Amino acid sequence: MKRPLDNEYDNEYDNSRSTDLEQVPKDFRDRHTRKFGEAISHILKVDPTLLHIIVKQDFPLFLEKEQEPQTVAHHYAKLASAILSQQISGAAARSIKARLMKNYNDEFPTHLQLHEDFQQPSGRERIRSCGLSARKVTYLESLTDYFINNEEEIERLFSGEDNDDEIVQKLTENIKGIGPWSAKMFLVTGLGRYNVFAVEDLGLARGCSNYLSNKPELVEKLTKSRVAAKRSKIKHKKLNWKIYDDDLVELCAERFAPYKTVLMFIFWRLSSTSVEAMEKNETNFVNK
Template structure:
């Protein structure tokens, strides 16, 4: 992406940088080098997921809890997910580790989780997740040092209830990877629509570099008050900001008024009760 003559260098304020982690600040600065017009979107308010805080121990159980959080939150409100979590913690004194959860299923105590509010399907998903971690500890430890696509593919293949989107969000919220982009997400598609509509020169450039394979968007919307770009174009838009596509993704959520701060807050609250 080429800067226009009207573009001027934009810098993050020292207050903003002081509140956020260094890698995030570095990524924001790199994004502003590519597109200074994103400064207002970046500086509008803090990014909860990237604020400086006590770094959690990245244990295997920490990652299990993040994935369990994702499963609990599927297709229900944040309040409902927190209510289920509280009932589980009240029952066991903490949220069970993957070893403890696997043991519950070995002892045929899945009904205890049902009594805490989990649906039958989510109980199956929790069993799949706990058994995967319990039976493959060393393999998962090795897996978590590999490339993003490999981690996501393995999780989707081995854990019921973890799809491509959930795997990508795990890479963002639990692994803190900064080059993740979900082109098929509704909020991202809507944000990229606003972003590209205001930048016809970028659209023209992306279209000129389009490969032979066109990925049509699966997103449908009734009001048709914004343009749905094909998924390969949205992907190429994200690629402009590699290796900091995660940050650009959060900016697109922000532009589309998608509340991802709730997701970040829920992850922090959930993993605060982690066991070793």
Template sequence: MKRTRDDILKVDVDQEYLDQHIDSFRDGIEHILTIDPTLKEIIEHSPFTMFLKENVAKDSMDLYFNKLAGSIISQQISGAAAKNIRGRIVDMFDGTFPNYQTLHETFQDSKKKQAFKECGLSQRKLMYIESLVGYFFNNEDSIKDLFAFADDDKIIEELVANIKGIGPWSAKMFLVTGLHRLNVFAAEDLGIARGCSRYLEQRPEILKKLHSKRTLIKKSKIKHKSFKWKIHDEDVVELCGDLFSPHRTLFMFVLWRMSDTNMEVVINNEKRFMSK
């Protein structure tokens, strides 16, 4: 008798674990474990916070703005420091993170603008937030259409071109946290590079196949002083991610889990994604 999709999932992954997550997560798990069943243990280690049913917020312009603002605030500082800054901003606005309309009005008043900066933002980050506010305030309709209809590459291109402080990596993370896109892969990310290194170290036959598929060598820009893991060229990491298309986002989270031997640290990082 032919097994149904649900039968396959019940065999491969605990049903109670799956039921905590959104349907697209179930589809992704089925696909990933079809490609590589050995990833079952690391997937089942704990729920993926980003994909829990209880954590998926309804799409809105305010949500999109919030996620991009959070990305700017958290750049180059610790998670704790970003949380503190965000908390001061929330306190300044009576318990809610301000939307772009509110901040547009705030920035018209020099004293209020200075008070906002004193929540812990550098002058550069204040400029980035102003750029984000201006982009959303002046382009509401076109942004709605962009996020609703454009493909991932077009969205990345538009965000990078129009918002100071948002680069390709930040734009990709927004695709995940704000738009819930399922086929995002950041080969340039340090954690992904390290996780991929450990993934391929244990699977030399896959590494050999990936090298045979290379058409354009793309050197990694990642530098490190440790010799505990090998930095693969970025095109090799990208090809590794492509093995799991169209569910590369979930595989990216799996690689983050593989990037650190301390799983609790990784899980905490996954939880911090919710505030970006």
């Protein structure tokens, strides 16, 4: 079995003591945003051994491109897309989204448009016929109602700073079908937040496990600094990688603050044994 990507490159960089952004190829830096450059510069100062996995492929989310306007419609579309894509393949999610948009002149419907359709049996059936399960129709209606009834609060909430925890709490408490993971991913893809870390994510847990597996001194240091053990709820059957307690994973991530979002993408890369799969997954994630 092919070793995870971090193990492939660790031997080459184990003796590294320092690095900076100048060691990152200029064309790679130029393709990505300045904020991302600041993030990887900070990350490499904490751990220079991550250089090779960072520059292995571009990070689609952080490429220089025209930014989408941060409107209520944009936020609604991002959260609705998260609901549509739950527990199905990326291809199936894209197909459902395309069929839904076809009913609205090939644009993603606003909360106002869907609210109007939800009031009529024919409109509800038109939404359902795009391939949504009855449960997802319920979730989408819950999201729509939240936006209809709280537009001013939503504008305040999503335009704020340093309020990630509040946003996650509001979304998970008020919208059926939006759990902590979906709310955190919205912070990343919808609001462009740089210090998000979803400890409950399976791929992230595996990537962190691969990262820590050959760093016993770091694990010992993290263990000594823990306040209280917080067991992970993640389970896996193959038992071919170690699941670290959530508090240790969080302590590991905290070393890279305030750029834990970028670290999360790096850990997702470290969880994969295929560069092609890694690239496809990152592109699909950004395009949801």
